[in-house]
Amino acid sequence: MELFNYLQLFSFIPVLGFGGIFWFERMQRHGAQKRTTYLFLSLLTLAITGVVQTLAWTFRDVAPFLWAQVFVVSGLLYFLAFLFLEYAIHVKRIEESFLSTDFRKALMTLRPWALLVALVTVLVLALAPSWTWSHQNFPLNLFLSDDARQNPILGYVGQMRYLAILFTIFLVVAAILAARRVFDLQEGVIRRRGYPFYAQIIVTVILLISILSAPQSTSVATANALAFGWFAVLNLIYIVRLIEEFFFWSQYNLRSDRNKMEQRQHTQNLLIRRIIGSSEVDDMATIPELMEASLEKARSRMVVNEYKITGMMAYRQVGNILKCEDPSHILGYCTPLADSKSIKSLDKARLTDIIIRTTYEMSELRETMAENLKDWGKRLVKEAMTTKQIQITSDLPDSLKGLHRLVIVVPVLDSNNFMGVLVAFKDSFDRLYPAERDVLGELSENLSTVYALMSGKNIQRERNRLQGEMNTARNIQTSILPTKIEMPGYEVGTHMETATEVGGDVFDFVPSPYGTYFGIGDVAGHGLPAGMMAVISVAALHGALGASKVLGKQLPLDEVYDTVNRVLCTLNRDRIGSDKFMTQNYFVAHDNKIEHVGAHLPAVVWRAKTQSVEELKGLTDKTGFLGISEFVVSQQSLGSFTMDKGDVLILYSDGVSEALNANGTMFGLEGIKNSLVENAAKTPQEIITATLEDLKRHASTGDLKKHSGHYTDDISFVVLKKS
Numbered sequence: 001m002e003l004f005n006y007l008q009l010f011s012f013i014p015v016l017g018f019g020g021i022f023w024f025e026r027m028q029r030h031g032a033q034k035r036t037t038y039l040f041l042s043l044l045t046l047a048i049t050g051v052v053q054t055l056a057w058t059f060r061d062v063a064p065f066l067w068a069q070v071f072v073v074s075g076l077l078y079f080l081a082f083l084f085l086e087y088a089i090h091v092k093r094i095e096e097s098f099l100s101t102d103f104r105k106a107l108m109t110l111r112p113w114a115l116l117v118a119l120v121t122v123l124v125l126a127l128a129p130s131w132t133w134s135h136q137n138f139p140l141n142l143f144l145s146d147d148a149r150q151n152p153i154l155g156y157v158g159q160m161r162y163l164a165i166l167f168t169i170f171l172v173v174a175a176i177l178a179a180r181r182v183f184d185l186q187e188g189v190i191r192r193r194g195y196p197f198y199a200q201i202i203v204t205v206i207l208l209i210s211i212l213s214a215p216q217s218t219s220v221a222t223a224n225a226l227a228f229g230w231f232a233v234l235n236l237i238y239i240v241r242l243i244e245e246f247f248f249w250s251q252y253n254l255r256s257d258r259n260k261m262e263q264r265q266h267t268q269n270l271l272i273r274r275i276i277g278s279s280e281v282d283d284m285a286t287i288p289e290l291m292e293a294s295l296e297k298a299r300s301r302m303v304v305n306e307y308k309i310t311g312m313m314a315y316r317q318v319g320n321i322l323k324c325e326d327p328s329h330i331l332g333y334c335t336p337l338a339d340s341k342s343i344k345s346l347d348k349a350r351l352t353d354i355i356i357r358t359t360y361e362m363s364e365l366r367e368t369m370a371e372n373l374k375d376w377g378k379r380l381v382k383e384a385m386t387t388k389q390i391q392i393t394s395d396l397p398d399s400l401k402g403l404h405r406l407v408i409v410v411p412v413l414d415s416n417n418f419m420g421v422l423v424a425f426k427d428s429f430d431r432l433y434p435a436e437r438d439v440l441g442e443l444s445e446n447l448s449t450v451y452a453l454m455s456g457k458n459i460q461r462e463r464n465r466l467q468g469e470m471n472t473a474r475n476i477q478t479s480i481l482p483t484k485i486e487m488p489g490y491e492v493g494t495h496m497e498t499a500t501e502v503g504g505d506v507f508d509f510v511p512s513p514y515g516t517y518f519g520i521g522d523v524a525g526h527g528l529p530a531g532m533m534a535v536i537s538v539a540a541l542h543g544a545l546g547a548s549k550v551l552g553k554q555l556p557l558d559e560v561y562d563t564v565n566r567v568l569c570t571l572n573r574d575r576i577g578s579d580k581f582m583t584q585n586y587f588v589a590h591d592n593k594i595e596h597v598g599a600h601l602p603a604v605v606w607r608a609k610t611q612s613v614e615e616l617k618g619l620t621d622k623t624g625f626l627g628i629s630e631f632v633v634s635q636q637s638l639g640s641f642t643m644d645k646g647d648v649l650i651l652y653s654d655g656v657s658e659a660l661n662a663n664g665t666m667f668g669l670e671g672i673k674n675s676l677v678e679n680a681a682k683t684p685q686e687i688i689t690a691t692l693e694d695l696k697r698h699a700s701t702g703d704l705k706k707h708s709g710h711y712t713d714d715i716s717f718v719v720l721k722k723s
Contacts, residue, residue: 012050337377493684504530521584608646655713
């Protein structure tokens with residue numbers, strides 16, 4: 001029996017260890033929320049239980065504890081540990097589902113029985129010491145004769161047994177209520193598990209039976225009445241419940257969230273395929289279909305159907321106007337977001353007409369402070385647009401009270417760009433359930449996709465009506481440039497600014513298993529032919545490097561240059577019939593070594609070690625330009641250089657070096673060098689900004705003044721800094 005008692009006491013260590021790990025992990029992720037607080041209280045209560053039992057057993061011969069003390073204290077502490085644990089598990093769902101009031105009511109049914117359990121515990125704890133100090137003066141013995149005090153039925157042992165029976169009865173009732181009533185709030189919301197409390201009932205009854213059938217003794221050491229080993233069952237149940245919820249259910253929730261994300265992405269892909277090929281009428285019809293599907297989904301997740309969303313309408317930004325475009329975009333009972341006394345007297349058709357005619361000017365919403373907007377609806381939309389967060393309010397104007405209890409405004413965003421709002425109404429409940437919030441968020445994402453595609457198609461239709469080579473070429477030129485550049489071991493900055501006429505500046509970065517390829521080039525001349533040649537060169541570069549990656553074989557840098565040249569000769573020269581040519585340098589970086597090929601312009605390198613500028617003249621005049629002859633061989637232009645920590649490489653186009661001031665003096669390579677010397681300690685993007693400022697000062701009285709603030713050629717920079 002002693003072995004089982006020691007095993008029971010030892011079992012507290014793994015239970016508290018696992019619990020501590022779960023608690024610490026959630027503290028790191030979520031901080032001191034109620035969930036982590038009550039989990040800590042549960043573990044603390046269990047730890048106190050372990051301390052009490054360990055002290056009782058360890059010092060049983062030195063300072064004998066009475067079995068009644070250990071029995072009632074352990075029972076009460078285990079009950080509290082399980083109760084705290086269950087609340088820690090459910091508290092987030094209870095609060096998010098607005099069940100706190102229901103929970104408090106359910107808890108009230110438990111309170112009298114819990115108080116009785118606590119009262120018996122206090123009684124035992126108060127009476128036991130008086131028995132130990134003086135049997136004669138033991139309170140319940142004052143009314144008994146000497147013979148009666150020794151009687152097993154009337155004496156102290158009997159009295160403690162009666163209290164143990166009372167304690168067991170009260171605890172069993174409290175545990176049943178905790179298992180069946182306290183957390184029985186809403187099916188589908190609360191994962192009620194009663195087995196910890198049922199397990200405590202069984203263990204408590206078994207312990208009581210062992211106590212009643214044990215010899216007439218009061219000490220833990222001599223009575224052998226309290227079989228500590230049975231408490232190990234409760235420790236086992238505790239850790240099972242802990243792992244079930246904080247590990248298995250946590251993993252299940254993660255998988256569920258991942259599946260939801262995949263489903264959302266699938267829906268987005270289907271929407272994209274549908275909208276891209278549909279007409280404008282079909283696009284408009286897609287919006288109410290999405291809204292109806294979301295309403296049905298929200299209703300299916302509601303436990304109390306009377307609290308569902310009763311109305312919904314969608315607004316979209318079209319130009320400078322935010323409006324509900326079509327009556328089909330209004331579902332259920334909706335009203336304008338306005339404080340008008342006449343609203344309550346209007347029928348649905350009239351309300352729909354007012355909603356369609358009510359529009360919001362985006363310039364007013366952007367420029368006016370929320371507190372300066374007198375219109376209640378405008379303030380609500382302004383808050384949603386500014387915060388980019390869902391706005392929920394039950395503080396409604398008098399004209400809407402009685403019609404609605406809650407108004408929800410959900411911003412529709414595309415990459416943080418405001419595109420519209422979704423407005424929902426509830427007429428019988430002033431809270432928004434988490435399931436409804438999720439559905440509205442998902443609908444907002446879907447509407448964002450639809451709105452973005454509709455806006456894109458509108459823009460495209462407008463562009464198709466525009467004629468003119470320059471606008472088309474400018475779009476081509478800027479769209480092929482990389483927007484996000486990551487290069488291991490280097491900080492990267494880029495800049496490209498088009499001139500009044502579109503030119504053919506181009507730069508690119510292509511990561512590969514064999515290093516990061518990058519380049520800068522300039523097509524001679526301006527206009528659409530130059531833009532087309534730039535696009536073809538980028539496509540050829542990506543095609544060559546893509547084939548190299550697929551084949552698992554590195555393509556030498558000179559072959560990359562020659563391949564692009566042959567493609568340009570075939571497509572641009574022979575098929576399109578263009579006489580354009582292109583200067584170009586390609587590079588590939590391997591750690592601190594950079595190889596180069598081609599012919600463009602001299603580059604400059606800031607050497608941090610020597611605090612000096614080095615000119616790389618080998619980047620020009622060693623091979624033919626691209627697009628002139630397919631017989632050009634660039635092998636003789638191969639070269640390399642190294643970059644150490646703090647070194648800065650500047651690549652540029654001739655629009656920079658050839659910018660003129662009022663005297664006709666070019667900015668030149670010296671201007672770039674001087675700017676680099678002054679700003680070498682800065683980041684690449686800051687270096688570009690500083691150089692542009694120097695360039696602007698130089699050309700402000702020349703090219704910029706002559707061409708209304710524009711340079712005569714494209715301005716391009718690629719700056720690398722070794723980190």
